Structure formats: structure tokens, C-alpha cells
Amino acid sequence: MLCPICEEAIDVDHNSYMAEVVVVRNKQVIFKDYINGFPKTSDMEVTYDAIIRLELPKNDGGLILTKNLYLSCDPYMRSRMSRSTEGSYVDSFTPGSPIIGYGVSRVLDSSLPNFKKGDLIWGLINWEEYSLIKDTSSLIKIQHIDVPLSYYTGILGMPGVTAYVGFYEICSPKKGDTVFVSAASGAVGQLVGQFAKLYRCYVVGSAGSKEKVDLLKNKFGFDEAFNYKEEQDLNAALKRYFPNGIDIYFENVGGKMLDEVLRNMRLHGRIAACGMITQYNLDQPEGIQNLFLIVTKSIRMEGFLVFDYYHLYPKFLEMILPLIHEGKITYVEDIVEGLENAPAALIGLYSGKNVGKQVVAIAHE
Amino acid sequence: MLCPICEEAIDVDHNSYMAEVVVVRNKQVIFKDYINGFPKTSDMEVTYDAIIRLELPKNDGGLILTKNLYLSCDPYMRSRMSRSTEGSYVDSFTPGSPIIGYGVSRVLDSSLPNFKKGDLIWGLINWEEYSLIKDTSSLIKIQHIDVPLSYYTGILGMPGVTAYVGFYEICSPKKGDTVFVSAASGAVGQLVGQFAKLYRCYVVGSAGSKEKVDLLKNKFGFDEAFNYKEEQDLNAALKRYFPNGIDIYFENVGGKMLDEVLRNMRLHGRIAACGMITQYNLDQPEGIQNLFLIVTKSIRMEGFLVFDYYHLYPKFLEMILPLIHEGKITYVEDIVEGLENAPAALIGLYSGKNVGKQVVAIAHE
Numbered sequence: 001m002l003c004p005i006c007e008e009a010i011d012v013d014h015n016s017y018m019a020e021v022v023v024v025r026n027k028q029v030i031f032k033d034y035i036n037g038f039p040k041t042s043d044m045e046v047t048y049d050a051i052i053r054l055e056l057p058k059n060d061g062g063l064i065l066t067k068n069l070y071l072s073c074d075p076y077m078r079s080r081m082s083r084s085t086e087g088s089y090v091d092s093f094t095p096g097s098p099i100i101g102y103g104v105s106r107v108l109d110s111s112l113p114n115f116k117k118g119d120l121i122w123g124l125i126n127w128e129e130y131s132l133i134k135d136t137s138s139l140i141k142i143q144h145i146d147v148p149l150s151y152y153t154g155i156l157g158m159p160g161v162t163a164y165v166g167f168y169e170i171c172s173p174k175k176g177d178t179v180f181v182s183a184a185s186g187a188v189g190q191l192v193g194q195f196a197k198l199y200r201c202y203v204v205g206s207a208g209s210k211e212k213v214d215l216l217k218n219k220f221g222f223d224e225a226f227n228y229k230e231e232q233d234l235n236a237a238l239k240r241y242f243p244n245g246i247d248i249y250f251e252n253v254g255g256k257m258l259d260e261v262l263r264n265m266r267l268h269g270r271i272a273a274c275g276m277i278t279q280y281n282l283d284q285p286e287g288i289q290n291l292f293l294i295v296t297k298s299i300r301m302e303g304f305l306v307f308d309y310y311h312l313y314p315k316f317l318e319m320i321l322p323l324i325h326e327g328k329i330t331y332v333e334d335i336v337e338g339l340e341n342a343p344a345a346l347i348g349l350y351s352g353k354n355v356g357k358q359v360v361a362i363a364h365e
Numbered sequence: 366m367l368c369p370i371c372e373e374a375i376d377v378d379h380n381s382y383m384a385e386v387v388v389v390r391n392k393q394v395i396f397k398d399y400i401n402g403f404p405k406t407s408d409m410e411v412t413y414d415a416i417i418r419l420e421l422p423k424n425d426g427g428l429i430l431t432k433n434l435y436l437s438c439d440p441y442m443r444s445r446m447s448r449s450t451e452g453s454y455v456d457s458f459t460p461g462s463p464i465i466g467y468g469v470s471r472v473l474d475s476s477l478p479n480f481k482k483g484d485l486i487w488g489l490i491n492w493e494e495y496s497l498i499k500d501t502s503s504l505i506k507i508q509h510i511d512v513p514l515s516y517y518t519g520i521l522g523m524p525g526v527t528a529y530v531g532f533y534e535i536c537s538p539k540k541g542d543t544v545f546v547s548a549a550s551g552a553v554g555q556l557v558g559q560f561a562k563l564y565r566c567y568v569v570g571s572a573g574s575k576e577k578v579d580l581l582k583n584k585f586g587f588d589e590a591f592n593y594k595e596e597q598d599l600n601a602a603l604k605r606y607f608p609n610g611i612d613i614y615f616e617n618v619g620g621k622m623l624d625e626v627l628r629n630m631r632l633h634g635r636i637a638a639c640g641m642i643t644q645y646n647l648d649q650p651e652g653i654q655n656l657f658l659i660v661t662k663s664i665r666m667e668g669f670l671v672f673d674y675y676h677l678y679p680k681f682l683e684m685i686l687p688l689i690h691e692g693k694i695t696y697v698e699d700i701v702e703g704l705e706n707a708p709a710a711l712i713g714l715y716s717g718k719n720v721g722k723q724v725v726a727i728a729h730e
Contacts, residue, residue, distance in 0.1 A: 079661065258656075273659045275660055276660055280657075284654065285654050285657055286654075287652015287653055288652055288653045289651075289652050290650065291623075291650070291656065292619055292644045292645075294666060295639065296444065296668070298670045298673065300667040301659060301665075301667070302663075302666070303660040303661070303663045305663045
């Protein structure tokens with residue numbers, strides 16, 4: 001067996017070697033091959049073959065070694081499971097290599113000046129227990145630990161910045177605006193709704209179960225919420241909650257819902273196109289029939305990628321941390337334990353199995 | 366017969382009456398009834414029954430009397446021929462009453478302080494030879510007459526402001542941007558292309574005939590142009606002219622073209638949704654399949670209504686008049702003579718019969 005770091009032959013059972021450096025098996029979630037349609041757990045494989053030396057090699061050229069604590073399951077990851085095509089904004093995963101996603105990690109060792117042993121970080125990491133990271137460009141050091149660490153996969157991480165940017169920068173909200181959020185109990189939606197309420201907007205959310213609708217109304221303070229699966233006629237449902245129309249639509253789902261929302265938008269409405277989760281697994285996306293209403297109602301529909309806005313992260317933290325500490329904003333996570341359960345957790349996103357932000361806990365320190 | 370103004374009984378053949386005031390027959394184009402599908406000339410009727418007294422009645426409460434010179438045929442007028450539904454930004458025409466559209470008129474008489482006999486105006490007028498106008502809110506006095514008067518239906522009127530606002534305010538252009546304009550030889554498109562060239566963008570236009578393509582390349586200075594009717598594969602055509610993608614799409618047509626443009630947009634692209642002429646006459650609009658690319662490419666698609674931007678008209682004139690006088694911008698009109706030919710001129714827009722801005726000349730002074 002070759003050491004994955006120094007490529008010397010090693011024997012994990014060799015006592016004298018083990019006495020000098022700790023070498024452990026490194027559980028990983030491997031992406032098997034490009035897919036079409038709905039992802040399945042069998043598109044990933046949990047392996048126990050890799051080993052990793054828990055110490056950096058000498059002259060490593062600049063690396064950090066991390067113990068990974070939490071993984072984030074996010075809808076956009078589906079696009080990385082397809083072969084890269086025109087229009088994909090992130091590269092595909094590499095078949096045979098681990099899934100990559102946002103996560104929270106502890107630095108065990110570092111030969112880079114800006115990270116040191118003991119640091120906590122969040123950013124893009126491999127789905128594995130331990131990682132050797134060379135490209136640290138996506139990593140942000142965690143400075144505030146008086147909140148659950150898992151929050152850095154959600155409210156204090158990528159989904160949090162997404163909700164912040166999407167609502168404040170893209171939606172151009174005004175007090176009193178009527179706001180509709182789809183997939184409203186998800187990682188981003190629950191925050192958008194709360195931001196909109198704090199901004200004194202009228203806020204309605206849609207979700208896919210009674211439990212989620214209850215959360216929206218009773219935990220997140222949405223004015224109204226409905227279960228889209230129970231509505232025969234989405235247009236009628238939207239008219240019920242927005243008799244005078246919708247000023248702002250925070251779009252997470254696409255498809256039929258978007259079409260019906262367009263019919264209910266007000267003049268000069270704004271649509272923040274954050275995601276279209278209903279479309280990601282379709283070979284042929286659903287056609288949007290009512291798009292001409294963008295012309296007749298002067299609607300602005302704007303897609304955005306959170307990666308373009310990370311310079312706002314300090315400003316975002318300055319806003320959000322006091323709101324969390326004062327209990328003015330709340331966050332619901334759906335945490336599963338164990339890397340071996342990560343594939344099912346990721347897949348569950350696309351059928352709405354998660355209630356709140358889907359997190360995988362790999363290790364509790 | 367009752368006078369349409371004072372409602373006294375009059376007799377147009379009565380010599381003594383005629384000696385005092387001039388009463389003339391007022392040719393009109395009457396909107397017959399709400400329509401579905403493609404409009405036909407028979408949806409309108411040219412009538413010769415109305416009479417009008419060419420003098421304002423006493424105590425009229427504030428009116429102007431106009432002689433109408435030019436009428437503008439604009440794609441948006443189709444929406445006024447349908448029964449008003451959710452999402453229409455202008456009221457339907459009234460069955461039995463004249464068509465209403467932009468036009469250029471001479472004031473023959475006025476009891477309003479801000480208009481006087483002899484003034485030239487442009488704005489919304491009835492399709493008739495003479496009009497009595499009470500609501501003058503859409504009327505703008507023409508100050509510059511060293512250009513063809515018909516220009517106030519186009520380059521110096523609503524389409525001109527539309528092109529100006531759409532390009533400079535909505536498209537957020539940068540020098541060197543790649544710009545695609547559909548319906549590019551039309552009233553708005555020909556100006557957008559020229560604005561973009563003056564801004565040092567790379568500009569390609571599509572149109573529906575060889576004659577129009579020649580205009581785009583040889584008269585308006587587009588870098589490239591193509592006849593969409595001769596392209597088997599619009600995606601391939603767009604890739605030919607935009608190997609590195611499109612930064613700005615000025616959308617006039619909708620449907621299949623929009624779908625293929627979305628596939629060819631670059632990251633952070635902008636789409637000014639000015640119109641979707643291919644969709645106006647369909648009972649069921651075509652579905653747009655590739656809209657999710659708005660998310661993955663951070664595209665901003667924005668509809669706009671020129672009515673919201675008329676405050677920029679003086680600034681617009683300041684820019685455009687010198688460009689016209691210096692020959693740096695050109696404008697092609699398709700002028701038909703006579704009110705009786707107005708219905709066919711309007712209908713012709715929807716099959717692309719017009720070459721350049723479609724105008725109807727009612728009277729030459």
C-alpha cells in the first residue's frame with residue numbers, strides 16, 4: 001500500500017511505523033459517474049479504502065490537513081453530477097473522486113501562514129473524514145463560535161449569504177412589499193422569509209408538507225403559508241394569499257409554480273432567481289408559458305450566484321450575528337449523523353425529505 | 366344628424382349653417398370587436414360617417430382640435446385588441462370606437478393654455494383625420510422641425526425613447542460587449558443596433574428577409590446580420606456569430622429565438638425584454654425551456670415600459686438630434702399613404718411585412 005501523501009510504501013499494521021505517525025483509514029463518499037435524471041444513493045459509494053497520515057509531509061508546498069465536522073447538502077450540487085455542459089457555472093464532480101461540497105472543518109495541521117492548527121474553517125471540502133487541502137481559496141476562517149458550528153453550513157455559510165444577497169441586493173425590497181418564497185422552509189427560504197418580515201413586508205411561503213407549513217407560520221413568522229401539493233390550482237392559491245399581486249418572488253423551484261407566479265406578479269415586480277430545484281433532474285425542462293408577462297408588467301427577473309458576493313460576508317455577519325443572539329432570527333436544521341448517511345441526505349433534497357437545512361454531521365469533537 | 370360636439374341637430378347640406386362653421390366628414394378607423402389570434406384588416410373598419418366641426422365649441426371645458434398627420438403602427442397595439450386580462454399594461458380598445466395609437470398632429474384650435482393653434486404635437490391620438498382631445502397627458506409639443514415630422518412616430522417618439530431606455534438603462538452596456546438584437550430592422554431594433562455600435566459593442570441583428578439583412582449590414586452598420594427564416598438551427602447560427610457568447614440580448618420576438626439565445630448567453634448577461642412579437646397572436650404562448658439558465662449564468666432579464674421613462678425625453682433629444690444632423694445615426698421608415706391603408710399596415714407588422722418603422726401618412730400639409 002502506498003501512502004497517499006508521500007507515496008512511500010507503508011503498512012498500516014506495521015507497529016514501528018505506526019508509532020511515529022498516525023495513519024488512519026479515511027472514509028469517503030465517492031462520486032461514481034455522471035448521471036441523468038434523479039440522483040440515487042447508488043450513484044455514490046461510501047468507501048473505507050483510503051488511508052491518510054494525520055501529519056503533513058515535509059516540504060509539502062503549502063497544505064492544510066483538516067478533520068471534517070459537518071457537510072452541507074445543497075440543491076446546486078445536482079448540477080455537478082451531470083457531465084459539464086454549456087451553462088453550468090460549476091465544474092462537474094470527477095468520477096471516482098469524492099463528492100465536493102460546503103462543510104465545516106478543524107485544521108489539524110497547516111504549512112500555510114494564514115491557517116494554523118486548531119483553526120475552524122468553512123468552505124468547499126471533500127466528502128471524507130479528513131482532507132488534505134491545497135486550494136484554500138474557498139475557505140473562510142470561523143471567528144465566532146458562540147453559535148452551533150453547523151450553522152456555518154447554513155445561516156452563517158453559503159445559504160445565509162445567498163438569502164442575504166438575494167433579498168437585499170436582488171429583490172430591491174420596499175417596506176410593505178408583498179413577498180412570496182417557494183421552498184420556503186429550506187436552507188435559504190426560511191431566512192429570506194424572516195429577512196422580509198424584519199423588513200416589514202407581507203410574506204407568504206410554500207412548502208411540501210403540513211409540518212413545513214407549520215414551521216413557516218409558527219416558527220419563522222411568515223404571515224401565511226401553504227402546501228403546494230394540496231393545491232389543485234396554484235393560480236387560485238396565489239390569488240387567495242395575494243389578492244393584489246406579488247411584488248417580490250424569491251424563486252427556488254421553477255416550473256409550474258414560476259408560471260403561475262408570473263400571472264400574479266404586480267407591475268414592476270422583481271424575481272430573484274435563486275434556484276429551480278424542480279427542473280434539475282428533468283431531461284427536458286418544463287416550458288414556461290407566461291414569460292411574456294415580464295414585458296407587459298415590467299418585471300425584473302435576475303439570477304445570481306453567491307460566489308460573486310462573498311465580499312459582503314463581513315457585512316452580512318455584522319447583521320446576522322446580533323439577530324441570532326437576540327433571538328430575532330431562527331434557523332432549523334435537519335442533521336443526519338455519519339458520513340455513510342450523506343448520500344441519502346443529499347438525494348433527499350430533491351424529494352423535499354429534509355425539514356430545514358440538510359446537514360450531515362461527520363464528527364463531534 | 367346631431368353635431369358630435371354640441372349635440373345640436375345639424376344638416377351638413379344646409380348652406381346657411383355651413384357658411385358659419387366648417388363641418389367636414391371625419392374618416393376614422395374603427396375597432397370592431399375583441400379578437401383572438403392573428404388580427405385581420407376586417408377586424409377594423411374605415412368609416413366615413415362621422416362629421417366634425419373644425420372649430421371648438423364655446424365653453425368646451427378645455428379641448429384641443431387637431432388635424433392628424435402621421436400614425437404609428439406599433440407591435441404593442443395587438444394587446445389592445447384583446448379583451449383586457451390580468452397582466453395587460455394598457456386598456457383594451459373600445460369596440461365601435463377608433464383605434465388609438467401614437468401619432469403626429471397639428472393643433473387647429475385650442476382652449477387649453479399650454480397648446481395653441483399651429484402647434485405640432487406627438488402622442489396618443491385616435492385613428493381619424495381630425496380629433497377633439499380632452500386628455501392631453503400623453504401629448505408632447507414638437508420643438509424641432511428640421512427633421513421629417515414622421516420621425517416623431519419613431520426615432521424621435523415612443524420607439525426612439527424605447528430603444529434609448531432599453532439599451533442605456535436596462536442593458537447596462539460596457540464597451541466591447543457582444544450584443545444581439547432580434548427584429549433588428551424594426552422601429553426599435555435599428556436604433557438599438559446603432560446605439561450599440563456607437564458604444565463600441567459588437568452587434569449582430571436578426572431579421573426576416575434578405576432585404577432587411579442587407580439594411581442591417583449596409584445601412585445601420587451592424588457587424589453581422591442573419592435571416593432567421595433561413596436558419597435550420599438557431600443555436601448554430603448564434604454560435605457562428607457569437608463563438609464566445611452574448612453579453613446583451615435586446616429581445617423583441619420571444620419564443621424559440623429567446624430559448625436559443627438563453628443557451629448562448631454569457632455569465633452575467635443582460636436581456637432587455639422589450640417585446641415578444643411572435644407570441645402576441647398565439648392562444649397559448651410557446652413554453653421557454655431554458656429559463657433555468659438565468660440562474661446558472663446569473664442573467665438579468667428585465668421588462669420595461671417606456672411610459673415609465675418619458676421624463677428622460679429631453680435628455681434623449683439632446684443626444685439624438687445632433688446624431689441625426691451629423692448623419693451618425695440613420696432611420697428607415699416604411700410609410701403608407703392614406704388612413705384607409707392603416708389597418709393593413711398595422712396587420713403587416715405581425716408578419717414582418719414592413720421594412721423599417723411602419724408609419725401611415727394621413728395628410729400632408
